[in-house]
Amino acid sequence: MKRVVLMALCLAGCTEKSGTVNDSSEVLAVVGDIPVTANVMDVALKSRGLVQAGPAEKQAVFDELIREAAMANQAVKSALPLNAEQLALLQYQQMKYQAHNALESYLKKNPVTDADIAAEYEKVIKATKGLQFHVQHLLFKDEVEAVKVLDGINGNDYSFEQAMTSYVAARPNVRNVGDIGWVNLQQMPEPLRLALEQMSVGQLYPEVVLSDFGAHVLYLKDKKTVEPPSLAEASAGIKKTLEQRLKSKFTQLATAKAKVKVLKQ
Incomplete structure (x- = not known):
């Protein structure tokens, strides 16, 4: 995860002029040409499992971010490119986040309603x-x-x-x-x-x-x-099942719309 944070900092510096990174959160420090923002700090804390970090832990993470930003700044100044594996990792992470966002958007537009749950309960x-x-x-x-x-x-x-x-x-x-x-x-x-x-x-x-x-x-x-569970008792499980069906449906629809062409496996 430390490598991912370092690459993110490097990209922040490398893409600042191109405008591909849009981070409007508070700038906590500027290390050379690289800003260390509140959003980056938040990601760094979460990546270390420090959601409820105390002042000392936050300071330690912040100090480490400054050191990473300083090293990333040197990479930017020296025009050191990310290698193929690092670029692939960033591309993969971006794809995963985009897929997650698309799925969440679909579920928000097609929520499982109480009526859906009741109908499925009766069916089961x-x-x-x-x-x-x-x-x-x-x-x-x-x-x-x-x-x-x-x-x-x-x-x-x-x-x-x-x-x-x-x-x-x-x-x-x-x-x-x-x-x-x-x-x-x-x-x-x-x-x-x-x-x-x-x-x-x-x-x-x-x-x-x-x-x-x-x-x-x-x-x-x-x-x-057997005596079946009540609707209230079964509701959470049924909702999870229906949402899983929606996820499966969206995956199939997205794959069909994408017109996948497998060139090599």
Whole structure:
């Protein structure tokens, strides 16, 4: 971060005449041709995690800024250019800030309303049907392999529990497989959701279930009725979900409008 602050100071001096830096905050010091402003001081404090800095900490950071500005001033006087990596870093940071600002502007123009939250709440309550399912499943990329395991269970070569134990042991780093605990219908891919609605407790689904993730061998260990949370309790989570959808929508729209041309990866 110290290097970034130093580069920012250097750019402040280098771009002062071109007008590409617009910092109208109070000038705290002028080091050669480089102004050290209140905004730069604020950034330096935040970069060090000193949001609530005391007088001594502020003075120490200010003194360090003066030293950095003095060195940056020498770089400006000597016409020392930023190297390719430094320029790329500044370009990347600018791109990130611009992307953040565009996204914030979009969310401000398209806020999630109380009516949106209430409508989504009703939709989720209707979709989950007040039920939760204790699901166990094995996921395979190869449908043939899934069929082979299902046939082995149905042929009493081994139980589902034994198949699951072997499956998990062979894939210790795979997540969301085996016993995935209690879930609601809304949390499951549509093919699994449709299958679960037809199943009884303790039942192995008679066919391999195909989804976008692969081929599933599905077992319903248990099922229960649950009282859904109130709208007030669920509101914050629903709002976050809806905002995430808006962010995803904006990202897709921005990418489409930009007419991306990938020249080389």
